[in-house]
Amino acid sequence: MPPWRPLRTATRRLGEWEPTAAHQRAIALAAGGAIVAVVGRHADLLVIVTPLMVAALWGHLVRPRTEVTGTARLRDTTFREGAVTGLHVTTAPALPDVHGIVTVARAPWVERKPWSGIAELQDGAATLGLRWTRWGRRRIGTVSITLVSTWGAFRAGPVDLPDLESATLPVPASFDASAPTPHPRGIVGLNRSNRPGSGSEFSTIRQFHPGDRLRRIHWPVSMRTGALHVTSTFTDEDAHVFLLVDCFSDVGPREGIDGRPTSLDVTVRAAGAISEHFLRSNDRLTLRTVGAAEVPTLGVGSGTNHLRRVLDTLAAISPATERRDTGEHAIRGVDPNALCLVLSPLIEPTMVTLAHTLSARGMTVVVVDTFPDHLVEDPTSVYQALAWRIRLLSRDAEVHNLRMRGVPVVPWRGAGSLDQVLRDIARRASAPRMGRR
Amino acid sequence: MTVSEPPREPEPEATTGLSGTSVTAGASGTVGASGTAGASGTAGAAQTPVTPRRVRMRRTVHFGTGPEWSLSQLGATAAAMGGVGIYLASLSGAVGGFDSLWWALVLLPALTMAWAGSAGPLVYWAFLLYGWFTLTPAGSFSWWSLPAAAGCVVGHAATALSASSPPAGSFTARTARRWIRHAALAFAAAVPVTLLAGLLTGRSLGLVPAAYVIGLGGVAVGLWFVRTSPPLERE
Numbered sequence: 252m253p254p255w256r257p258l259r260t261a262t263r264r265l266g267e268w269e270p271t272a273a274h275q276r277a278i279a280l281a282a283g284g285a286i287v288a289v290v291g292r293h294a295d296l297l298v299i300v301t302p303l304m305v306a307a308l309w310g311h312l313v314r315p316r317t318e319v320t321g322t323a324r325l326r327d328t329t330f331r332e333g334a335v336t337g338l339h340v341t342t343a344p345a346l347p348d349v350h351g352i353v354t355v356a357r358a359p360w361v362e363r364k365p366w367s368g369i370a371e372l373q374d375g376a377a378t379l380g381l382r383w384t385r386w387g388r389r390r391i392g393t394v395s396i397t398l399v400s401t402w403g404a405f406r407a408g409p410v411d412l413p414d415l416e417s418a419t420l421p422v423p424a425s426f427d428a429s430a431p432t433p434h435p436r437g438i439v440g441l442n443r444s445n446r447p448g449s450g451s452e453f454s455t456i457r458q459f460h461p462g463d464r465l466r467r468i469h470w471p472v473s474m475r476t477g478a479l480h481v482t483s484t485f486t487d488e489d490a491h492v493f494l495l496v497d498c499f500s501d502v503g504p505r506e507g508i509d510g511r512p513t514s515l516d517v518t519v520r521a522a523g524a525i526s527e528h529f530l531r532s533n534d535r536l537t538l539r540t541v542g543a544a545e546v547p548t549l550g551v552g553s554g555t556n557h558l559r560r561v562l563d564t565l566a567a568i569s570p571a572t573e574r575r576d577t578g579e580h581a582i583r584g585v586d587p588n589a590l591c592l593v594l595s596p597l598i599e600p601t602m603v604t605l606a607h608t609l610s611a612r613g614m615t616v617v618v619v620d621t622f623p624d625h626l627v628e629d630p631t632s633v634y635q636a637l638a639w640r641i642r643l644l645s646r647d648a649e650v651h652n653l654r655m656r657g658v659p660v661v662p663w664r665g666a667g668s669l670d671q672v673l674r675d676i677a678r679r680a681s682a683p684r685m686g687r688r
Numbered sequence: 689m690t691v692s693e694p695p696r697e698p699e700p701e702a703t704t705g706l707s708g709t710s711v712t713a714g715a716s717g718t719v720g721a722s723g724t725a726g727a728s729g730t731a732g733a734a735q736t737p738v739t740p741r742r743v744r745m746r747r748t749v750h751f752g753t754g755p756e757w758s759l760s761q762l763g764a765t766a767a768a769m770g771g772v773g774i775y776l777a778s779l780s781g782a783v784g785g786f787d788s789l790w791w792a793l794v795l796l797p798a799l800t801m802a803w804a805g806s807a808g809p810l811v812y813w814a815f816l817l818y819g820w821f822t823l824t825p826a827g828s829f830s831w832w833s834l835p836a837a838a839g840c841v842v843g844h845a846a847t848a849l850s851a852s853s854p855p856a857g858s859f860t861a862r863t864a865r866r867w868i869r870h871a872a873l874a875f876a877a878a879v880p881v882t883l884l885a886g887l888l889t890g891r892s893l894g895l896v897p898a899a900y901v902i903g904l905g906g907v908a909v910g911l912w913f914v915r916t917s918p919p920l921e922r923e
Contacts, residue, residue, distance in 0.1 A: 282910065299836050371859065
């Protein structure tokens with residue numbers, strides 16, 4: 252799939268200057284009034300239309316004769332939910348005494364400031380504020396420019412500029428986990444391993460070996476024993492986290508960043524928060540989506556740049572655009588030692604099946620329940636809340652089946668949501684287990 | 689009629705904070721904003737909220753289910769009505785009063801507010817000038833024509849200004865001052881014409897036929913001068 256390249260700058264010529272109704276009115280009234288005044292011997296009528304004659308001649312003499320080009324430019328093409336930026340509109344050349352109007356059409360999830368989307372050009376430039384209220388890739392409203400000359404006599408435009416595009420990244424929910432990530436295997440992470448090596452976690456004090464770093468020498472013990480001793484540490488390792496995002500369901504009213512979240516809002520923001528946490532800990536992360544079409548496949552990666560790619564991928568999600576997706580492609584080739592986090596409101600049976608499949612492969616699976624509570628607790632719609640409670644009763648059975656298989660299902664509560672379950676997994680990994688023969 | 693109060697907007701050169709993102713208004717005089725996106729450089733970059741300083745309310749008015757009208761547009765319409773009112777008052781003064789029904793013509797700019805960029809204003813101003821022509825006797829001159837000229841230019845300028853912006857659009861004070869200055873200059877041209885007409889009224893200079901020819905010739909030259917789309921020559 253070709254990479255998405257949003258349009259940041261749009262330029263278009265505003266066309267020829269055309270006389271307006273005001274100019275034609277001034278000419279018609281001035282000429283007609285003057286003729287009638289002279290023929291009908293009404294000198295006072297001539298006095299009345301004299302200012303209109305001046306207006307017509309003035310507007311005609313100072314009419315712009317150059318073609319003007321309008322440009323709209325966004326400061327950036329990638330924003331966070333709730334972020335505000337300026338849309339800069341300029342006309343070149345900037346003509347004196349020209350009254351210019353810029354309008355930005357209404358677009359979903361883009362707030363305009365001023366809220367009418369209309370601004371006046373001053374010296375050929377205007378700035379409108381835009382605020383993105385929901386994650387996703389979208390076009391901002393069409394920018395239209397109109398220029399009017401002195402006395403409103405001639406007009407260029409209105410001309411619609413090509414639509415500008417932007418990507419709004421989800422604002423990650425607050426998330427932090429103090430529990431270690433299970434199954435660390437790499438060499439660059441922050442997770443403590445059981446192997447001695449270069450790291451930050453203290454292991455023991457032992458005798459100096461050739462190759463040990465001098466700064467590791469423990470001088471008190473060395474002085475006391477008469478032989479060089481060094482501080483040894485456990486090596487730090489990184490883990491692999493596999494995120495599986497449910498894009499089948501977008502349940503709940505869409506109210507943007509300022510309102511109540513939908514299930515997909517919770518899912519996407521939780522995925523962003525979890526990604527940010529693990530990638531800042533130098534863990535590797537893979538993101539796969541199920542149920543959304545045209546979402547680019549993201550490989551394994553780590554670090555800040557990969558976090559940016561993850562958020563870009565999350566912004567590209569269009570809910571329920573691939574209903575026939577079974578998820579088999581998404582879970583193909585997953586590292587068997589990865590920690591699988593399935594983020595889903597568990598409304599779609601496919602996601603429950605995928606969690607069962609991953610668990611059956613012997614992988615460590617945690618299902619993060621992203622069903623928004625406000626749907627059930629909505630006091631304004633009693634019947635809808637009742638319907639959701641009935642639906643959740645059947646969902647509870649599926650959740651129970653998952654738990655019986657050993658797959659923990661934890662509701663998303665932001666920071667610390669996964670602490671307990673990750674500790675339990677780490678404890679379970681170190682506990683003795685019965686082997687099959 | 690419904691008066692709606694949109695969300696507060698930052699005043700020019702004001703700085704406000706929105707969701708942890710700094711916002712700075714542009715120097716254009718319009719309400720603008722330029723900000724820093726948290727994810728523009730590095731995802732999750734630190735953002736510094738800034739305390740709001742000044743905000744300005746922009747009110748709009750709904751008439752039934754029609755479009756929103758800004759107070760600037762309503763002001764322009766009121767100015768156009770004022771122009772018609774001044775004109776009618778001058779006409780009343782010139783003819784010594786007329787039927788009170790004529791005063792209802794003051795409402796014409798308000799009725800045609802939504803069609804300021806159409807031929808509507810031309811029609812009603814032509815009607816008003818026709819009223820002056822029919823109600824005042826031929827060969828006479830009234831000093832009331834000077835305030836009538838002021839009303840005419842104010843009405844024309846206000847309608848032209850109103851047509852240059854959408855109904856919800858506002859005008860800056862700078863724009864309003866420029867239009868007032870232009871209207872005043874155009875009106876100033878009527879003063880010497882009034883003085884000249886006042887001096888020549890009642891005097892027979894013996895140049896009436898020549899004045900007709902010169903006047904009509906001047907009108908023809910003026911029309912030729914301001915022509916914008918000359919007809920194409922037949923091949």
